[in-house]
Amino acid sequence: MFDYIIVGAGSAGCTLANRLSEDPKIKVCLIEAGPKDTSFLVHVPLGLIGMMHSKKMNWRYYTDPESELNNRQLFWPRGKTLGGSSASNAMCYIRGHAWDYDHWASLGNKGWKYNDVLPYFKKAQNQVRGEDAYHGIGGPLNVDDLRVKNPLSVAFVAAAKQAGHYYNSDFNGVGQEGVGYYQVTQINGQRCSSAVGYLRPSETRPNLVVITDALTTKILFNGKQAVGVEYEKDGKRDVVNAKREVILSGGAINSPQLLMLSGIGDQTELEALGIDCLHHLPGVGKNLQDHLDTLVVTREKTFHSVGFSPVAMLRSLKGAVDYLLFRKGNFTTNIAEAGGFAKTSPDLSEPDVQFHFSPCFLDNHGLNLWQTVRHGYSLHVCNLRPKSRGWLSLASTNPHDAVRIHAGYLSHPDDIEVMLKGIKLSRRILAQKSFDAFRGVEVYPGKAVQSDDELRAFIRRKAESIYHPIGTCKMGADNMAVVDSELKVHGLVGLRVVDASIMPTLVGGNTNAPTIMIAEKASVDILSKAEIGTQQKQKTVDIV
Secondary structure (H helix, E strand, C coil), X not given: CEEEEEECCCHHHHHHHHHHCCCCCCCEEEXXXXXXXXXXXXXXXXXXXXXXHCCCCECCEECCCXXXXXXXXXXXXXXXXXXXHHHCCCCECCCCCHHHHHHHHHCCCCCCCHHHHHHHHHHHEEECCCCCCCCCCCCCEEEECCCCCCHHHHHHHHHHHHCCCCECCCCCCCCCCEEEECCECEECCEECCHHHHHHCCCCCCCCEEEECCCEEEEEEEECCEEEEEEEEECCEEEEEEEXXXXXXXXXXXXXXXXXXXXXXXXHHHHHHCCCCCCEXXXXXXXXXXXXXXXXXXXXXXXXXXXXXXXXXXXXXXXXXHHHHHHCXXXXXXXXXXXXXXXXXXXXXXXXXXXXXXXXXXXXXXHCCHHHCCCCEEEEEEEECCCCCCEEEECCCCCCCCCCEEECXXXXXXXXXXXXXXXHHHHHHHHCCHHHCCCEEEEEECXXXXXXXXXXXXXXXXXXXXCCCCECCXXXXXXXXXXXXXXXXXXXXXXXXXXXXXXXXXXXXCCCHHHHHHHHHHHHHHHHHHHHHHHHHHHHHHHHC
16 A cells, blocks of 8 residues: 555656655555666767657657648657666756746746746756856755757757857847857766756665556556556556545656546546446546657758768767766767747737758657658747647547647648748748858758748648647646646546646747656645645644
8 A cells, every 4th residue: 555656757757756756655656657767868968869769668659640741640758667767868947937837826826936837847957057046055956058059050059040040058048039059958968867866866765666568557546545456567466546646747748648448538438448437537638739840951961961861870980989988979969959049920929930951861759760861950940839729539549549649730820830930930040141051952941832822721731749748637627627736636536637638728939848847846735635635634633
């Protein structure tokens, strides 16, 4: 019997496991569907390319055909190992804009304003630059400066300034707008996932049990109270029980899937699959949002490529030696070394697009990187606050079957117009003098693609996810909300959701740091309520 069961050892789950088990009197069980994070692909930053291909450590989801994207099925990689997607992402440390959290609070979520959540960002962080009003030191998540800056990344920052964007040395400080180099979640030149930062220091605690390679198949209830979970490991089903709470931290896909499999969701949809509806909660799986992204890709004209390509990496023995001996050099790159935030209209109060610059020829998520010898560089641009919404639905009652993902990209007409403006900003940057020494032929969208209609067609033909799904168990008080402002599931007892699925709207940036913040905040709420409960129980005993 455990006090708390955490389902999912990703960005949020590892954070919760650490914080809840700090009290030796509290027994915690952490269950992860994937394996331990022992692969070098996890810990060597450049290994993120290999993580895209891994069937063992990546769920490798695909959407249903997207009607506004030429009925294409888009690839959605999600981490499936200790650390979750923080074990396979590009390690960019971005919190989003202060407006995002004030907006959450304006929707009725008390305690989620930017000033409310900033202390939890700081608590999580060990900022190598030192402590200030926006940054903390001593936290589990190491936030470092890049150990390598490719000449093409340097050219991008210079070109963006030439195009009128100003340099920003800290996207998480006073202001977000501008261009610069991303800080990364790395320590000593290696990835600092939530498993490295949070789980490693705590996994030897006797009050914390970590179960890997175990797929949670169902939440168990006594009436309306969650009392445990059923999971499958090595082909056998087992059960663990919780005295206080079951906490779902499976992410925006797996958490709503488990709720629906357990009879929590839209009654009509569940009963159509033969699932008895324990609790009608129609918002489960709805409100799906993601950052849709397009690439402007240019061939590099230099004979000896300065960027990353299969040929360049294979001949880079020095890079391997530098990494093995000194933890520096090309193997420490996060690929998306530089980038920034911009407004597509001067009337906007905050940036609405984000750039990620990669000093390599990218296409199809890099899945075909090793099949090409092309040298080049690529500029991502994504729409930060899409108005389009999608949803998830169960494909079957089998927990091994992936859910159906209906992302709903570009279902709102405004979204494609933001992306159109973003591509034009990208092209303007890449046309600057700073790239003259490197610029070859533009491959995507390509010289022939110039008119607005041609660019819109290109977006529908080539746009892809940049891996930030959220919102499917949204926080709020309306009829479609799944959890309240304390992340407790509406109408049920002893059940919370703590991960990116609770975000009511997308933040303006990468979602890993915000997810860790959510777990830091939730852990304080959980422990404070547990302490109150213990005190009340003690008072009852004293009275008796």
